Amino acid sequence: MMVKFVRTSLLIICITLPLSGCWDIKDINHRLLPVTMGIAKQGEEYEVILQIPQPTQNTTKIKIVKETGKTITQAIDRISMNMESSVELLHLRIIIIDKETAELGIADILSGFIRAREVSSKTLLVICDEELDSFFANVNGAMESENIAIFDFFEKDKGWTPHIVLTRVWEAFRSIHSYTIDVAIPIVASGESTIISHVGSAVMKKGRMVDRVTSDESLLFNTFHGEGAEGKIEVMDKASVLIVDSAVKNKHQFVDNRPYLQCQINIDVVILEAQKGATNEVIKNDLEKALSNRFKELFAKIQANKADILGLGQYYRSNIPRTKLKEWRTAYYPALTLDVQFHVDIRNEGYIKNPS
Amino acid sequence: MDAILSEITNKFAENEDFFIERSELLDVPVFFLGFHSLIDLTKTKTNIQRNINHTIATKASLEDCLTLLGEEKNVEDAALSILEGKLIICLEVDSKCIVTAPVSKPLNRSIEPPTNENVLLGSLNSFTEELEANLGLVRKQILSEHLRSKSFTVGRTQKKKLSLLYLEDSTDRKLVQQVIKRIEANQEKAIQNIQSLAKALGFSSWGIVSKFNITELPQEAVFYLKKGRVVLFLDQFPAALILPKLLWDMFVLESDNNHPAPMMIALRLLRIFGALITLILPGLYVALVAINPEILQIELALSIAKSREGVPYPAFVEIIIMLIVLELILEASARLPKTIGPTITMVGGIILGQAVVEAKLVSNLLIIILAATTIATSTVIGFQNLLTIRLCKYAMVILASIFGVLGIISGLVLISAYLASIKSFSIPFLHIQSTKDEADHG
Numbered sequence: 001m002m003v004k005f006v007r008t009s010l011l012i013i014c015i016t017l018p019l020s021g022c023w024d025i026k027d028i029n030h031r032l033l034p035v036t037m038g039i040a041k042q043g044e045e046y047e048v049i050l051q052i053p054q055p056t057q058n059t060t061k062i063k064i065v066k067e068t069g070k071t072i073t074q075a076i077d078r079i080s081m082n083m084e085s086s087v088e089l090l091h092l093r094i095i096i097i098d099k100e101t102a103e104l105g106i107a108d109i110l111s112g113f114i115r116a117r118e119v120s121s122k123t124l125l126v127i128c129d130e131e132l133d134s135f136f137a138n139v140n141g142a143m144e145s146e147n148i149a150i151f152d153f154f155e156k157d158k159g160w161t162p163h164i165v166l167t168r169v170w171e172a173f174r175s176i177h178s179y180t181i182d183v184a185i186p187i188v189a190s191g192e193s194t195i196i197s198h199v200g201s202a203v204m205k206k207g208r209m210v211d212r213v214t215s216d217e218s219l220l221f222n223t224f225h226g227e228g229a230e231g232k233i234e235v236m237d238k239a240s241v242l243i244v245d246s247a248v249k250n251k252h253q254f255v256d257n258r259p260y261l262q263c264q265i266n267i268d269v270v271i272l273e274a275q276k277g278a279t280n281e282v283i284k285n286d287l288e289k290a291l292s293n294r295f296k297e298l299f300a301k302i303q304a305n306k307a308d309i310l311g312l313g314q315y316y317r318s319n320i321p322r323t324k325l326k327e328w329r330t331a332y333y334p335a336l337t338l339d340v341q342f343h344v345d346i347r348n349e350g351y352i353k354n355p356s
Numbered sequence: 357m358d359a360i361l362s363e364i365t366n367k368f369a370e371n372e373d374f375f376i377e378r379s380e381l382l383d384v385p386v387f388f389l390g391f392h393s394l395i396d397l398t399k400t401k402t403n404i405q406r407n408i409n410h411t412i413a414t415k416a417s418l419e420d421c422l423t424l425l426g427e428e429k430n431v432e433d434a435a436l437s438i439l440e441g442k443l444i445i446c447l448e449v450d451s452k453c454i455v456t457a458p459v460s461k462p463l464n465r466s467i468e469p470p471t472n473e474n475v476l477l478g479s480l481n482s483f484t485e486e487l488e489a490n491l492g493l494v495r496k497q498i499l500s501e502h503l504r505s506k507s508f509t510v511g512r513t514q515k516k517k518l519s520l521l522y523l524e525d526s527t528d529r530k531l532v533q534q535v536i537k538r539i540e541a542n543q544e545k546a547i548q549n550i551q552s553l554a555k556a557l558g559f560s561s562w563g564i565v566s567k568f569n570i571t572e573l574p575q576e577a578v579f580y581l582k583k584g585r586v587v588l589f590l591d592q593f594p595a596a597l598i599l600p601k602l603l604w605d606m607f608v609l610e611s612d613n614n615h616p617a618p619m620m621i622a623l624r625l626l627r628i629f630g631a632l633i634t635l636i637l638p639g640l641y642v643a644l645v646a647i648n649p650e651i652l653q654i655e656l657a658l659s660i661a662k663s664r665e666g667v668p669y670p671a672f673v674e675i676i677i678m679l680i681v682l683e684l685i686l687e688a689s690a691r692l693p694k695t696i697g698p699t700i701t702m703v704g705g706i707i708l709g710q711a712v713v714e715a716k717l718v719s720n721l722l723i724i725i726l727a728a729t730t731i732a733t734s735t736v737i738g739f740q741n742l743l744t745i746r747l748c749k750y751a752m753v754i755l756a757s758i759f760g761v762l763g764i765i766s767g768l769v770l771i772s773a774y775l776a777s778i779k780s781f782s783i784p785f786l787h788i789q790s791t792k793d794e795a796d797h798g
Contacts, residue, residue: 002562005562016758017758020758020759025646025647025670026646027645027646027664027670027671028644028645028646028649028657028660028661028664029660029661029662029664029665029667031649031661033649033654033657033658033661035654053654053658055658055659055661055662055665056662060658060662088649090649090650091649091650091654091657093654120650151654
């Protein structure tokens with residue numbers, strides 16, 4: 001009994017120790033954990049910029065390192081070679097892609113990330129509207145003084161606002177390989193008085209940037225996806241309102257090989273400011289009209305680009321045979337008729353009653 | 357006569373506290389035999405004299421007097437009785453050995469509050485070394501006609517008394533019979549401590565979980581009696597041994613029931629939480645710092661990296677060093693006399709609290725982890741359980757240092773599997789309640 005026990009445990013130890021490879025482990029203070037990665041394609045080479053926070057005695061200093069390579073991995077490897085600790089992309093939160101690179105297509109970059117597994121598939125994608133070098137230099141200069149991180153801008157419980165579209169690496173990767181869905185990626189630039197300014201969103205079609213939409217339109221995009229328009233202030237001619245809740249109801253039909261979509265978006269608002277004479281009814285009608293016009297414009301734009309960033313094709317997957325599904329973007333989507341209705345409920349008017 | 361006397365004398369001649377005193381009872385010459393160290397001879401003689409004077413009034417013979425004083429035994433038993441602290445009266449004429457109960461020297465402490473367990477709300481009596489006193493304490497706690505007790509004397513050269521208690525109406529009879537059978541089968545073996553008792557009862561001596569639930573409190577012992585457990589008392593061991601032991605005993609105290617139910621549940625959850633913290637936290641530190649830092653929030657990762665800046669050892673070595681220092685402190689404070697004890701706490705506090713961190717040997721965070729672990733360990737009931745958890749902690753640290761978070765999970769699974777494999781008297785360790793099944797009764 002005892003002998004058997006000792007023999008088994010010795011065997012287990014002998015197997016575990018060499019198989020685990022635990023001597024290759026580096027402690028956390030010997031790893032560099034970049035949080036932001038910038039990627040730009042320059043000719044045949046990739047330029048990779050890493051933003052690495054480095055803890056010092058009292059504050060966290062942010063270091064920017066740059067390297068080029070034939071592939072992204074090679075560039076990172078070169079950085080790792082030249083730094084005192086090894087670079088680990090485990091904590092990478094944001095991948096910032098140069099606009100020109102995005103227009104050329106990011107399919108290769110994304111499949112590399114998904115394949116190598118080192119970068120979390122939850123990492124956010126962002127497109128940069130200016131030269132990456134100047135963007136990182138400006139951002140870093142602004143951050144030095146304030147000691148905050150760029151990714152806070154995109155954190156739901158921190159600096160995120162409903163104008164910003166959040167797209168993860170896996171979502172973008174899925175859209176490249178899916179027949180019926182595309183993604184939007186936020187576009188940022190370095191701000192003048194703020195660290196970052198949000199410019200709008202890029203319309204990505206099969207991993208290539210084909211157009212851009214404004215931040216107001218991005219808000220509608222988020223609303224459509226149920227990303228709650230909570231906390232958003234909508235300004236009109238006669239009043240400004242705070243959107244507190246939103247809900248989307250879609251009804252889809254597929255008649256004679258033509259898709260029809262009836263979309264009802266219910267929005268609850270709170271009135272913040274109102275001009276004299278603006279009754280609840282007027283505010284409500286104005287808001288409904290303004291929103292539905294804006295939505296129609298957005299839809300017309302993306303339909304013209306044949307980019308299905310709203311993911312409407314998902315509704316018709318059961319109606320279209322598998323063999324024809326790959327024609328969704330070219331044959332069916334441009335023919336889609338969208339009937340969007342906004343329904344606004346004024347939840348309250350604050351401490352001052354509005355004339356009704 | 358001379359034969360008996362010389363035989364007993366030969367046995368104990370080399371003991372200076374052994375006495376043979378010649379005396380006369382009703383004009384018959386007798387010898388008193390016994391140990392000075394156990395018997396108060398003067399008082400005993402007075403007592404005997406008083407008894408005899410009393411019997412003389414009824415005109416009885418010496419024979420009758422002696423039967424009243426005690427019972428006649430052969431030489432072997434008489435020698436054993438002497439060891440037990442009895443007085444032997446030997447008649448010079450017709451070689452008889454009478455064993456009587458003398459006035460013994462006060463060698464037992466009185467019933468005191470427990471020293472190893474704390475009672476918050478509940479009775480403060482605790483068991484003492486004397487077996488009879490312990491039985492009495494239990495009888496006082498539970499006024500039930502169903503309480504049964506059985507005594508054994510075990511060991512051949514070194515005798516030890518063993519008592520078994522159970523409640524007839526709530527205990528599974530099979531369990532009682534099994535325990536009795538095992539003890540009777542091993543009556544020849546010397547049982548001097550819990551380990552040898554466990555061996556006699558047929559338990560493997562290599563299990564890391566103690567086979568008995570040990571308590572100093574009569575209240576707890578009675579609580580377990582009512583739940584259908586068997587209680588064993590070992591002479592000169594000031595605690596009750598409860599059989600079988602179940603996992604749940606680590607977290608449940610009878611005195612919890614003196615609180616309102618929500619508080620009771622909260623307290624028990626807290627103990628479970630404490631045990632889990634002790635098991636997981638040190639391993640988690642190693643796993644997160646060395647192997648899976650991707651789980652951490654980036655802010656936390658950076659602050660941990662900052663606190664480890666300049667620490668020369670890998671996380672595993674770091675935590676093992678500090679855990680061992682901590683164990684040494686715990687062990688040292690148990691060993692040292694109470695007067696020097698605080699010194700260890702102070703020195704240990706300085707080592708753990710400040711100097712080690714300032715010398716950059718370990719990180720700040722580790723000290724926090726260690727403190728939390730040590731505090732959490734102590735929430736578990738029973739010192740022997742605490743030792744089990746303390747030991748399991750190391751297995752978890754080693755697994756975590758090899759496999760990271762996966763190692764912690766597999767460690768927990770392994771520990772659970774081990775606990776599930778333990779059985780005592782065919783009752784699984786993970787059994788929730790051991791009340792007797794109605795079906796077993798008839």
